[in-house]
Amino acid sequence: MTSNPTLAELAGRVGADRDRPAYGHDALITCDRLVRVFTADGVEVQALQGLDLLVREGELMALVGASGSGKSTLMNILAGLDTPTAGAARVAGRDLLTMTAKDRLAYRREVVGFVWQQTARNLLPYLTSAQNVALPMQLAGRSRSGRRVRAERALELLELLEVADCRDRRPHEMSGGQQQRVAIAVALACGPSVLLADEPTGELDSHTAEQIFAAFRTANERLGTTIVIVTHDQAVASEVRRTVAIRDGRTSTEVLRRSEVDAATGHETVVAREYAMLDRAGRLQLPAEYTKALNMRDRVALELEPDHIAVRPDDSEGR
Numbered sequence: 001m002t003s004n005p006t007l008a009e010l011a012g013r014v015g016a017d018r019d020r021p022a023y024g025h026d027a028l029i030t031c032d033r034l035v036r037v038f039t040a041d042g043v044e045v046q047a048l049q050g051l052d053l054l055v056r057e058g059e060l061m062a063l064v065g066a067s068g069s070g071k072s073t074l075m076n077i078l079a080g081l082d083t084p085t086a087g088a089a090r091v092a093g094r095d096l097l098t099m100t101a102k103d104r105l106a107y108r109r110e111v112v113g114f115v116w117q118q119t120a121r122n123l124l125p126y127l128t129s130a131q132n133v134a135l136p137m138q139l140a141g142r143s144r145s146g147r148r149v150r151a152e153r154a155l156e157l158l159e160l161l162e163v164a165d166c167r168d169r170r171p172h173e174m175s176g177g178q179q180q181r182v183a184i185a186v187a188l189a190c191g192p193s194v195l196l197a198d199e200p201t202g203e204l205d206s207h208t209a210e211q212i213f214a215a216f217r218t219a220n221e222r223l224g225t226t227i228v229i230v231t232h233d234q235a236v237a238s239e240v241r242r243t244v245a246i247r248d249g250r251t252s253t254e255v256l257r258r259s260e261v262d263a264a265t266g267h268e269t270v271v272a273r274e275y276a277m278l279d280r281a282g283r284l285q286l287p288a289e290y291t292k293a294l295n296m297r298d299r300v301a302l303e304l305e306p307d308h309i310a311v312r313p314d315d316s317e318g319r
């Protein structure tokens, strides 16, 4: 490293920084230092504290985190139901902070689809499955394409999600798992760029939860829809290639999984690796179990090595 850069070198660095593409320029979902503060009874709660997240087009990913870590707050913002206090959030080129009420309505109808935990919140009780799936198309002004075309698309989606046999049933005539599959079809009706699901398997047993997860995967693979699922269910979380953990209103760690094929046996195994998120200010959240194991608190010692940075317990005592 040069300790005294020349003026030309400094100018070169500034130029390189300016030409670097903006954060998240190629992502479908970009959250940049997202903040959401709630005030209840005069007390401020910082639900999101500068959260950074990038999701690329076509991803199927899970968000996990303890109760109260900010998952639902983030989902409500991405769904266009709530507005952040500060920071930036963009989905499919739409700026979620500056959208007008009219743009927000169009965004909710055309860009995002959602599936909630409570099966009852996803479907209208007095409509059949086919009518529930056709309704968003009608509301989005696709009536010009005609009732028959909407009914055909509704049936196609119910077939894709393997609940075509439920097309004439109302929600109370179906199991929880069937209702959630129909809910996914409703969420996909207008061909959204992003499908958001907040604990979609929370009310289901583990076997049904697996089937619902398979339905999300089908939607992701066959329709190319980008899907973000909030879940407490470790089994569901480990089914996806990427799981991002949220802690205290920030993304903290990320697990990436990839398949490896053994050249000799041809066996495929999934290898998982955990990463910590480094934010744009250089902040890093160390997993609590790591810091506890080495009794690290308040201050740690850092050393820059040629190919890594070592983080050691505070050794300043007695020096």
Ligand SMILES: Nc1ncnc2c1ncn2[C@@H]1O[C@H](COP(=O)(O)OP(=O)(O)OP(=O)(O)O)[C@@H](O)[C@H]1O
Pocket: 038, 039, 040, 045, 046, 047, 065, 066, 067, 068, 069, 070, 071, 072, 073, 074
């Ligand atoms: N409307 C609100 N008014 C005041 N505080 C709120 C509001 N919504 C959420 N919070 C607070 O913000 C924090 C994050 O809540 P959030 O619901 O996003 O967490 P979560 O990770 O989804 O939790 P859970 O897994 O229990 O659903 C919590 O401290 C919560 O009490």
